[in-house]
Amino acid sequence: MTDANTYSARYRYFVLSVLLIASVFSFIDRQLMTILLEPIKAEFGASDTAMGFLSGFAFALFYAVLGLPVARLADRWSRRNVLAISMVVWSGMTALCGLAGTFWQLAILRVGVGVGEAGGTPPSHSLIASYFPPEERSTAMGIYGSGTQIGVLVGMLGGAVIAEQMGWRSVFFIFGLPGVLVGLLVFLVVKEPLKRAVPDPRSMLEDLTRLWRIPAFALISFATGFTALAGYGMGTWFPSFLIRVHGLTLIEAGLILGVVGTLGSLIGAISGGILCDRLASRDARWQLRLPSVGAGLSVIFLGLFVLWPESQQWQLGEYRIPYAVVFLFFGGVVSSFWIGPTYAAIQTLTPDHLRSQASALLMLLLNLIGLGLGPVIVGALSDLLEPEFGAESIRFAMLISLVTVVIGSILYWMGGEKYRGAITQVSP
Secondary structure (H helix, E strand, C coil): CCCCCCCCHHHHHHHHHHHHHHHHHHHHHHHHHHHCHHHHHHHHCCCHHHHHHHHHHHHHHHHHHHHHHHHHHHHHCCHHHHHHHHHHHHHHHHHHHCCCCCHHHHHHHHHHHHHHHCCCHHHHHHHHHHHCCHHHHHHHHHHHHHHHHHHHHHHHHHHHHHHHHHCHHHHHHHHHHHHHHHHHHHHHHCCCCCCCCCCCCCCHHHHHHHHHCCCCHHHHHHHHHHHHHHHHHHHHHHHHHHHHCCCCCHHHHHHHHHHHHHHHHHHHHHHHHHHHHHHHCCCCCHHHHHHHHHHHHHHHHHHHHHHCCCCCEEEECCEEEECCHHHHHHHHHHHCCCHHHHHHHHHHHCCHHHHHHHHHHHHHHHHHHHHHHHHHHHHHHHHHHHHHHHHHHHHHHHHHHCHHHHHHHHHHHHHHHHHHHHHCCCCC
């Protein structure tokens, strides 16, 4: 059940816009570490494995694990308040990263960012599910999910330009402090919809067990996690790949990834949600089969991006652009098809008083497997292969990681039939 009839369409999309802005700042703060890997590594003298830990596991462990109790609080108290408070915390911690004097101080502050961001996505997903009916939910989730790509665009491009002119520390200050104001905006303008069911006295473990037993829930969660392993792993190391293998500058890498890569992903996130709502209205299995097809195609396009010869480049004024970015664009489109359909599927399967916890459980696997392990695995593979391949080691490390996307694609396809059977028993 939703509050689609309680609030006007204008207000519902206004709220979606505010939540989108919050999501944009969330992913700016996450992705800043990606574009700043090389200057931070140089200053602290860290290895690729250590930088993979800093950009991935240090954030993801606390972000994913704390997401569960924070989401439970959101389900039982106020999703809006939890989101607003969390945003103030993670934005403040991001700003403080600019003051870190050692590698481990920066790692601790990144943990703080993860603690704050634990209260970001799950309450937002639940709010969107309350504001939008099932037949519009994938589109709404796709629009919200586009905050990932917008955040990466601003973080990659803006972070590179600011770091080049003012140093990497200034980047954290400039992007962290405005997020505090957005957190206050969320508190002031977003209304908390009434929940249709009163939470029962069951423990969090009992609630999570109930969620895990929902048909298709486990398949969706593992499919998302395995797909995200390569997504986060490769995405974190894309700037380093372009700098080391293609010989680009930090500005050139940020420009390409910020414009070309994220433009494709932005198109894919929104079009994937719209396409899914249309296809799933005829056959509910497409709710998960569309992400399956997108993941399978992404293996082809991203594999070509990684393997394309670095000698083939365009010279546009003072900037060099590798031919390989064509495949990065199309890979970004199809690899983002999963976003809206996946988040909408989880919310549709779940009672509204458990929706924040359902999203947090999904994010637990997505982030522990994807964000937590992806950057570390690719970094460790790069270190392992470096004695034989030198700077090319990052290329082959990313290529190997694409195997996990194949696994994710298969799991998504398997989940389609279970999802169709499950939603016939679930009230929207």
